[in-house]
Every structure is written in structure tokens, then in C-alpha cells.
Amino acid sequence: MSVSIPAPRSQRIDPKYKRGPKSRGSFEMLAWLFMRLSGVVLIILIFGHLFSNLMVGEGISGIGFGFVAGKWASPLWQFWDLAMLWLAMLHGTNGVRTIINDYAEKHATRAWLKGILYVATIFIIVLGSLVIFTFDPCVTGSTLPQC
């Protein structure tokens, strides 16, 4: 006895569902790769940051303006913090971008949320970079001996 199986009624999952433009280049693949590469580097940068700021010496009790001035007197820590700022912000922004794409269904909502995200990201990266590059140990209120 042969059993006839009815043909699937739906031709597509949802006729209303349309994919975006076919080719988005290799951007998403590069973003995926960036998350892995920056992730490994960030582990070194952030673990080093937490260790030197919170685990050695007086830990959090020793942090203050003088502590920051002492660290940024060294080009190594300037570079360390700059790299950490850029990589962490780009890594986090791409992560939040992925989350927005996942949960915001309306196109306008997605566009707005990502717009706000990118403005915040640029602002924080520019601000943080300026703070590192233009740091002045004798800024207003500084009580360091050399001032």
C-alpha cells in the first residue's frame, strides 16, 4: 500500500520575508574575525589593567589623580590604555550592533538604535583618545610636587 504524502503547502517560509541586498561584501565576515582577534588581545590588555590597578600595591585604595599621572608618564601605559580603549569600544559596539540586529525588528527602530550606538561610540573613542594624548599632570587642582 502506498502512502501519498501531500505536497508542502507553503512554498516559502514567509512570503513577506525578504532578504536584504544580496551582497554585503565581506564586512560581516571581517566583523566576525575582528571579534575573535580583538577578544584575545583584550584579554591581555584588560587582565593587565585590572592586575596593575586593583591587585598590586594598595589596589583600589591607591587610585587617584597621582596614580593616573604616574601611569601615563610611561609611553607603554599610554599605548596600553589607548589600544584598550579602541579595541574594547569597537568590540563592544559590534556586539551591541549584533544584538540590535537580532531583537529590533522594525527597520526604523534598528536604524535609530544603531545610529545612537555609533554616535556614542565615536564620542567615547574621540574623548578617551584626547584625554590620553593631552593629559596634563599639572591640570587645575593638581597637587603633584612637580607643579
Add this chain to the structure above:
Amino acid sequence: MSKTSSGTLYRGHEGMWSWVGHRVTGVVIFLYLLVHVLDTAMVRVDAGAYDAIISTYQTPWMALGETGLVAAILFHAFNGLRLILVDFWKQGTKYQRQMLWGVLILWVIVFAGFAIRHLSIAFGSH
């Protein structure tokens, strides 16, 4: 796992929960990062104002928050390494579950070390 479940809700196992944990910790870390750059930017404005802001980080309640933040960072870091192994190591998908237990064991050990040191400083006499 319930074998009688007939719902359509996907109830994943270790893989899904590690994914949820990675997302939640990622968002928490990102939000803190935004605040942390802003508070550090005070070093460019006024040394005393920066010290005043940092002194709020040195209170016991904030120390508990910092400990929670580091817990999130450690999980995100170790699970991130597991993700990389799942993606790039040939046996990665096969051992993803075992690797999650490895992540959690490592997380407990490193977190315990951090918490003991950080909280004893924050709650200590200095």
C-alpha cells in the same frame, strides 16, 4: 530534560545558556566601559574632581559592584576563548560542553582570587 514537552519553546542546554551569559555579560561590560571612559576623562578637567569621583569607587558598596563587574569580565573572557576554540579547533564543537565546564572551573578559581584580594582591600582599614 522533560521528554513530555510538546511546546515550541526552545529550551537549550549548556550551549544556549553560555550564549545567554555571553550576551548579558557583554552588555553589562559595554555599559560600564562608557561610564568608565567618562569618569576617567575628569583627569583632563580637574584633579580634585577626579579624586572625588574615584573615591565613590572606593566605597564598600561599589567594591561589591566592581567584584560583580570583574565576574562578568572573567566569564566573558574565558567563554570567549571557548568560542574561538569552537570556531577554529577541529574538535571544538565536539567538546564545547566539556570546555564550558572548564570555563566555569577556571572562572571560579580566578574570580575567588580576585574577590579575596579586592574585597579585603576595599573593606580593609586603608
